[in-house]
Amino acid sequence: MDPMLLLKAALMGVVEGLTEFIPVSSTGHLILTAALLDMPGEKTKVFEVVIQTGAILAIVSLYLQRLLSTVVGLPRDATAQRFTANVLIGFFPAALAGVLFIDVIKGVLFNPLVVALGFILGGFVMLWVEARQARQPSQRIDTVDAVGWRDALAVGLVQCLALVPGVSRSGATIIGAMAFGFSRRAATEFSFYLAIPMLFGAAAYDLYKQRELLSWADAPMFAVGLGVSWAAAWVCVRWLMRFVVSHTFVGFAWYRIAFGGLILLTAATGWVNWTP
Template identity: 35%
Template sequence: MQDIINAIILGIIEGLTEFLPVSSTGHLILAGDLLGFDGDAAKTFKIVIQLGAVMAVLILYWKRYMVILKDLMTFNFKTKNKLNAIHMIIAMIPALVVYLLLNDFIKRVLFGPAPVLISLILGGILMIVAARVKRTITAEETDDITYKQAFGIGLFQCLALWPGFSRSGATISGGLLLGTSQKAAADFTFIISVPVMLGATVLDLYDSRDYITSDDLVLFLIGFIAAFVVAMIAVVTFLNLIKRLRLEWFAIYRFVLAAVFFIFVM
């Protein structure tokens, strides 16, 4: 019964935090440590429930993905000022390369409470800098984002491979520093999240295939459903929040979380 409760709690945490710039992976690591839910099976579980959040975004943005997929299949990349598959591909390449090169190091060294606390703080500092730096906005809407900006945002996305840094926090901060509006950066972050998260999850599941047993399938399914349902609600609610609320507020939350966990748990 305790494992089922843990699965529900972690699924809810995943759904709530995946698309906020506060790091879902960091929250899952810290929550798993508090619940005593660790080990290889627990790591695999945390990978599986991310699929629930991925499915939520895929459903909510399906029209946009259908247009991008249609353009990709017809090689239609000539339309100016329109987000297309090339934007998504070049935004994914940097993180994919870093993941393939450093995956073992990341899982061995960075998947722990202490590294997460450090990255929560560093990510918060980046967000404050990005929010306060003076810049000229050249991309008010997602369709205004250039290939150069998409690639630059992809470079910032590499920071999210460090658990606790936050993929949305890194990419939105990168977008702001590269001249996009916070709204455009947030939209772009949500749109590229599906192929990025889906690819990373599939690779992680393949690496963890030896730890998936029939005994764990019920827990995995419960966590998946919890993450999916909560993410469906959270994406709609938080998308407007991310677009309007300054990044400093999320940074403050990250600092408080790191301080509380360090004082009372570490």
């Protein structure tokens, strides 16, 4: 396979891994990166699904001990049962909305103005939530084990907003959870756990729908992208969990607003096609 194509696959993997779990929308960054690397077409969309799977595997590997202990304790451990129920409750609303409306969303909402507004408005909401938390530094939910089913449902409903292009699944769940009384660390960690069924399910659904585009000839490119995405996400998640202990998301908010402006500029000049 062409070494340049493998290099492009690695770069796409880096972008996916670094942006999937921070509140900036990996989709927008992958569209821009694909345009810069001249990687258009349906095959690239399948590739993006594959490298998203690599990012999710990073979460699984980092939290493997917690996940295994939950599975083992599920028959008799109340904490494991409550944790599993909360993840499933948080997963269900967006999963249902995605199955019902994803084709409409891609056909109607995926345009430069909506994507840019998703970034910009999401940034301002982030600033508002951070300002509110600064005024009320004591939060009622400090760990994921303190989450109740109503809290999980509320975050799950907010996660539905991530179906709008540019909003960001991580951004919606983290900032939504903070608005509902989660600490910054608890919100971030709960967002990670919600990502496992949400993104695995979305990847399986997309790969099934586009299975005719899969080819063994592309296996090296997919393998490189998946492996690099896993490594980049592994590093990013470990960094993010340390970051949220002593930092706010204000910097990410301003970055989102600036990136939204970049989307409008590149769309106006015709440099990037923001339609899937």
